[in-house]
Amino acid sequence: MTAGFQAFTDTGVVQIDGMTPNYQLIASMAQLTQQESIPTVFNNVNTQFYGTFWHTTFTFNASRPFFAFRADGGVMATPWKFSRVGNTNSFTAEFVSVSQTTIRLYVFDQVPVSSNNFGLQVFDASGVLIADAANPFARIIDVIEGQYQPGSGWQAVGNSIPGPNTQSRSYSVPVAFGGALAAHFFLNTSPFILSAFGANGGAISWEFHQYIGNNSGTFVGFAEATRYRFMVLDMTGIT
Amino acid sequence: MTAGLQIWNASGQLTLDATQRVGRIKGSQQITGGSGSISMDLSSGTPFWSFQPDFLFMHINGNSPVPVVSISSTGISWTYSPPPTTSYLYPITGWLFWGVY
Numbered sequence: 538m539t540a541g542f543q544a545f546t547d548t549g550v551v552q553i554d555g556m557t558p559n560y561q562l563i564a565s566m567a568q569l570t571q572q573e574s575i576p577t578v579f580n581n582v583n584t585q586f587y588g589t590f591w592h593t594t595f596t597f598n599a600s601r602p603f604f605a606f607r608a609d610g611g612v613m614a615t616p617w618k619f620s621r622v623g624n625t626n627s628f629t630a631e632f633v634s635v636s637q638t639t640i641r642l643y644v645f646d647q648v649p650v651s652s653n654n655f656g657l658q659v660f661d662a663s664g665v666l667i668a669d670a671a672n673p674f675a676r677i678i679d680v681i682e683g684q685y686q687p688g689s690g691w692q693a694v695g696n697s698i699p700g701p702n703t704q705s706r707s708y709s710v711p712v713a714f715g716g717a718l719a720a721h722f723f724l725n726t727s728p729f730i731l732s733a734f735g736a737n738g739g740a741i742s743w744e745f746h747q748y749i750g751n752n753s754g755t756f757v758g759f760a761e762a763t764r765y766r767f768m769v770l771d772m773t774g775i776t
Numbered sequence: 777m778t779a780g781l782q783i784w785n786a787s788g789q790l791t792l793d794a795t796q797r798v799g800r801i802k803g804s805q806q807i808t809g810g811s812g813s814i815s816m817d818l819s820s821g822t823p824f825w826s827f828q829p830d831f832l833f834m835h836i837n838g839n840s841p842v843p844v845v846s847i848s849s850t851g852i853s854w855t856y857s858p859p860p861t862t863s864y865l866y867p868i869t870g871w872l873f874w875g876v877y
Contacts, residue, residue: 544781547794551820552781560799578836581864601804603826603873619828619870647801670783673791674798677877680824689844690857716826723833758838759857768824771796774789
């Protein structure tokens with residue numbers, strides 16, 4: 538690169554490279570979960586089944602959004618579904634929670650050109666805005682992944698359904714879960730067991746939560762569907 | 777800090793300094809049940825990926841494999857496990873994002 542702006546961490550890792558869009562906060566929203574009957578699975582004759590969960594649906598506009606969330610009071614919550622509406626810039630994000638709580642959704646994306654008249658804006662060589670000091674950056678401080686049911690591929694005999702396996706970790710800053718992919722398991726209409734993620738300031742915990750039913754049966758399904766993955770984001774200064 | 781960029785918000789809180797790593801978008805792809813790979817230089821930081829599923833549950837038979845993703849400094853690839861049957865097969869589709877931090 539012969540012109541432009543770059544920034545690096547004190548260990549030499551690139552923060553802003555002058556070419557690649559940075560993930561930055563473009564919207565934050567908060568909604569209270571409600572007890573709702575939501576579609577789960579359907580059968581061979583197209584009978585739709587439902588489950589009752591603490592649930593909420595967010596709708597927002599973005600281009601290539603990367604979402605983060607946390608729920609108030611350290612209540613565990615799960616990203617249930619994340620859909621682009623047709624070929625539009627409208628997205629929906631659905632969450633369920635272990636008990637009633639306010640879910641805070643943070644949408645990170647390539648920042649739109651704004652009329653900010655302060656700060657620093659960085660453009661790439663073709664004039665596309667790639668960083669804007671007026672918007673919080675997605676500051677990734679950890680990546681956590683795991684899998685509750687070992688192995689890969691379809692398993693239908695001989696294995697028990699994994700238990701909650703609650704884990705926790707602490708950070709010195711307030712955090713949220715970024716790009717979380719939930720482990721999930723179900724049989725018919727019960728149980729429904731999914732990753733649930735709780736954050737209280739810098740303390741996080743996560744488990745394979747038994748939203749409906751329990752883990753008393755035999756595991757039937759793809760082992761890798763019980764894989765979970767999320768990034769821990771530093772939320773200092775972001776409410 | 778002796779060198780680097782510092783950014784404060786309107787409340788005077790430091791929102792970025794040289795001790796913090798930030799995510800950058802390198803690519804995204806809608807994946808719909810097949811395997812794929814993209815070669816790309818992801819060596820300018822730690823590569824990461826995120827899959828945002830269109831759904832987690834579909835048919836009652838559970839024949840919904842999830843993408844298995846691998847990423848390295850030279851690119852990203854994804855595949856799905858073979859299903860036990862092709863009847864009522866609904867691979868979990870969604871958007872795969874990747875980048876470096």
